[in-house]
Amino acid sequence: MLSRTADHLFWMARYMERAENTARLLDVNYQAALLPQSSEAALQGWKGLLSISELLGQYSSRFETINATDVTTFMVSDPNNPSSILCCLKAARENARAVRGALTTEVWETMNHTWLEFNRLLKTNALQKDPADLFEWVKFRSHLSRGVTLGTMLQDESFHFQRIGTFLERADNTARLLDVKFHGLDTEFFGSGAGNETKEVDFYHWSAVLRSVSAFEIYRKVYRNVIRPEKVAELLILRADMPRSLLASMNEVVTNLRAVANDHSDETIRRAGRLRADLQYGRIDEIMATGLHAYLTQFLDRVSDLGFGVSRDFLMPSN
Template sequence: MLSRTADHLFWMARYMERAENTARMLDVNYQTSLLPQSAAVSEQGWRGLLSISELSTIYQDRYGAVEARKVMQFMVRDESNPSSIVSCLRAARENARAVRGALTTEVWETTNQTWLEFNRMLKDSAFERDPGAFFEWVKFRSHLSRGVQVGTMLQDEALHFVRIGTFLERADNTARLLDVKFHAVESDFYGAADAKDQEYDFYHWSAILRSVSGFEVYRKVYRNVIQPEKVAELLILRPDMPRSLAASINEVVTNLALVANDHSAETQRRAGRLRADLAFNRIDEILTTGLHAYLTQFLDRVSDLGGGISRDFLVSAR
């Protein structure tokens, strides 16, 4: 496969996944903001969202004070924000358009229709009328896109590069979400002070789980009250949790092996070592050494892996 084609497929998938992840984080913050809480706690949540995407400085330069309405506008509509949903869906559509010959008609039409419908909804103020329904629509279109890819594309290098892009982006986002959210409530590891705190904790950890479609999964796997260390274990080490770090890296390693070339041995080695670390680690060891340090190192390794994939297969790093 031409490296330029692989590049477009890889980034088409990454941008679609990024749009979904942004919608997930915005939806959770929006739903949480409707709960009784102080203005300071609400602002902290929106600051955390900006921090996850490393956009705090850019936002403050353009919008000033952190307010829910402004943050949502910045992360949904702002075309100058490269991580906004509008920017991600546009980039996904443009990358798909560049390689229409490598896609099935269904994949292209799904991606193109998502972009056109998204713009229509923005013009009709659907986002302002019901943010929750709007975010659910973005998530649904991403789910639809992945389903059409797997259901209609030949299982060749084109699909493998799409899958690599999807799961590399998912691993990065889940790690960022965990790092910011756990850091914000670090004291929760030592227990809540009173009943009110415990009630807030339940909604907080429930929100984190719902942001990765993990609430029902947690109940099925652990069958007890929500505990921070169990949330961390589920989202880091469980290979059967679709959006966990372990599951995402497993997919990256599997698909890398299917597109391997004469230059990719080192990238595969690093990906395999990262998978092994996740497979044989334990949550108590991670928490003992420090969750923030672990996730920071993980993000560095994912970034390094992305750079290796770009060098070995794609046109250039972006």
């Protein structure tokens, strides 16, 4: 496969996954804003959302204050924010158009219709009328694009590069979410001496984290107990049967990297396998003891390094 074609397929999938992840985070913050909370807690929620996406600096340079309306508009429909849902869906559609011949008709039509319909929804003020409904629509279209890809495309190199893009993006996003939600929390979150009021706040906090990655019902099924921070971390880091966990994502990355291996990719595959092995044989008590923030920061660095490796080995034109 031409590296140019692989590059378009890889980024098409990454941008679609990024749009979904942004919709998930916005939806959780929107729902949390409807609950009784202090203005400071609300501010920290929206600030944390910008921090997850590494957009706090860009936002602050354009807006004087952090508030729900401005952050939502900035993250959904701002054409000058490359990470907005609008820009992600546009980039996904443009990458798909560039490699139209490598996609099935169903995949192309799904990507194209998603972009056109999203623009129509914005023009009808869908974001102002019902933000939650718009976020659900974005998530559904992302699910649909993956389902159509899985159900109609030959599982050749085109398919594998899309999967690599999807799951690298998913691993990155899940790690960022966990890092922001855990980093800076008081040690009382991990103790058992908190009062009833604090425990109630904790429940809503961790429920929101789980719902942002469609893991609330999964947590209840797996642990059958109250929501505890260390169990949330275990589920989203080390559980191979949790679809959006770090381990599940890296399992997909390694499998699909091996399927497209070439003469230059041994080191990238080795690093991906090493990262997957560290997750596969990791223990949450050891991770917590050594520091979750440091662990996730290192994970994000290693995922970024894998992204560069994939670009170097497969996506950049050979000289």
